[in-house]
Amino acid sequence: xxxxxxxxxxxxxxxxxxxxxxxxxxxxxxxxxxxxxxxxxxxxxxxxxxxxxxxxxxxxxxxxxxxxxxxxxxxxxxxxxxxxxxxxxxxxxxxxxxxxxxxxxxxxxxxxx
Amino acid sequence: xxxxxxxxxxxxxxxxxxxxxxxxxxxxxxxxxxxxxxxxxxxxxxxxxxxxxxxxxxxxxxxxxxxxxxxxxxxxxxxxxxxxxxxxxxxxxxxxxxxxxxxxxxxxxxxx
Numbered sequence: 001x002x003x004x005x006x007x008x009x010x011x012x013x014x015x016x017x018x019x020x021x022x023x024x025x026x027x028x029x030x031x032x033x034x035x036x037x038x039x040x041x042x043x044x045x046x047x048x049x050x051x052x053x054x055x056x057x058x059x060x061x062x063x064x065x066x067x068x069x070x071x072x073x074x075x076x077x078x079x080x081x082x083x084x085x086x087x088x089x090x091x092x093x094x095x096x097x098x099x100x101x102x103x104x105x106x107x108x109x110x111x112x113x
Numbered sequence: 114x115x116x117x118x119x120x121x122x123x124x125x126x127x128x129x130x131x132x133x134x135x136x137x138x139x140x141x142x143x144x145x146x147x148x149x150x151x152x153x154x155x156x157x158x159x160x161x162x163x164x165x166x167x168x169x170x171x172x173x174x175x176x177x178x179x180x181x182x183x184x185x186x187x188x189x190x191x192x193x194x195x196x197x198x199x200x201x202x203x204x205x206x207x208x209x210x211x212x213x214x215x216x217x218x219x220x221x222x223x224x225x
Contacts, residue, residue: 004156033213041201043157043215056212090156099145099164099207104156 003027006091006105013081014113021076021108023091031055031097032074034066035090037107043090049074050097078110086112115140115208117187119216127224132176132191134219136204139185145207146187148178151218152200160202163187174198199223 004025013019025032033056034046048056052068063079074091088107094100120135138144143165149157161172168180178189187204204216 041151041218041220043203043218045212045214048211058212092156098210099162101147101159101162102157102213104149104158106154106156 002105004091004093004103004105006089006108008108009106010109010111012111012113015081015083017081018077018079019081019110020078021089021091021110023074023076023105025072025091025093025103027093027095027103029093029095029103030071031094031100032068032071033092033094033102034074034076035092035104037088037090039087046089047074047076048097055097081110081112083112086110114214115142115144115206116214117146117204117206117216119202119204119219121219122217123220123222125222125224126194128196129193132189132194132198132221134189134202134204134221136178136187136189136216137185138187138204138206140206146178146180147205147213148172148176148187148189149203149205149215150174150200151203157203160189194221194223196223196225 031050033048037043047066049068065077068074091105092102094102116139146163148160161170171177208214
């Protein structure tokens, strides 16, 4: 069983569209995250949720809206997609906030045409 | 704020040779430090972590890292490289007790 699973794995869409990426973890963790990895492989945190509560929002444009319906799910909705949104988006989870190791999904490669 | 710097965006070694990937940290408090590996088209996988219990930390796949406070370093080593070690390696630190901040990554290439 995959511990942290993201869907879809690939997403190709046009500028201006709205899209969602789903993430689910079956590890029983309390904390979930979204990261963005750019074309130079640089990884930056976007959001973190702890027990469905937003903890970190890293100056991400408000076109990005995370939603956590329960502790096991953290979805990312993106409105009005722009060229600069092209990247790989990773979901991750950890037992709790802080120094606990994070478990990553395999990523969603988003390409904006 | 805590941060990490990885020296060398690309390291190339021969199969069987020593692997050394460098990471220096900046922190005014004892840091929590991590090394993650990313294989092509995959997510990140934890190699090892330092949480102040022991300065020499052993991880998976034969990797280890030594925390040196005097040098503010947490370099990753493996005595003998395998072809399967080819990947991107990231050093990371916990910032503000909440946020994982990554270095810029080092791509490791193994030559046959």
